[in-house]
Amino acid sequence: MRLHDLYNDDEHLYCSIQFDAANQWLYATWQGYVPTPDAERGAEAYLTELRQRHCPGLLNDNSRIAGPWFDSTAWLEQIWAPQAAELGLRYVAHVTPPDGFAASLDVAARRPFGTQFELQIFDDLTAAQDWLLRCYAAEKTPHRLA
Template identity: 70%
Template structure:
């Protein structure tokens, strides 16, 4: 179920937030080049969706990005993550384009979100879904 689409200055969808009722998780699909301010808007849209569709799981699909996934992990760590965790987020499956896997994994290895929630990095959407499904089942 599509909840919200966000458009860039060229009127192209760069972030689509959906609720997957079968798996009971939220999914954020990102595409193209996403400047920091647009990335923050998308992350804030996710928080709004989480309020209305509570779920401990997020499938964050960045496989269609053409640039870095986010330039400000400090903003994510200190502003976004505490609110997401407070609203019940426990597991994030982050799918990255294969060419960004190493740099994204380096960010994740620093554990910027501490114990707020578990973040796993994937370059394969099917594997990300499988992992998230196993976490979701463990929550039940």
């Protein structure tokens, strides 16, 4: 179900946010060049949807981004992430553009979101979806005490 389509000043679609009802996660696709103010607007749209849907997963597909997606992760770390975690976000599967995998891994290695939620970086959409499905399945599996 399509929730938000975000357009830049030139009226080009740069972000589409959907709710994947079958899997119960938000699915955002980004495309083109996305300057920081537009990226923040898209991330804030996630928060709006998390308030309404209370889903623990986000599939963030940046595979069609041109150029850097976000100039600084400081805003994400300090402003966005605490709100997203408070709204129940627990898993973020981030699919990078073809030339951004190594840089994204470097950011993820710093663990910028601490223990607020789990972030995994992928260069393949199917692998990202599979990881989210495993995360959801693990939540439903009863844990044994040793």
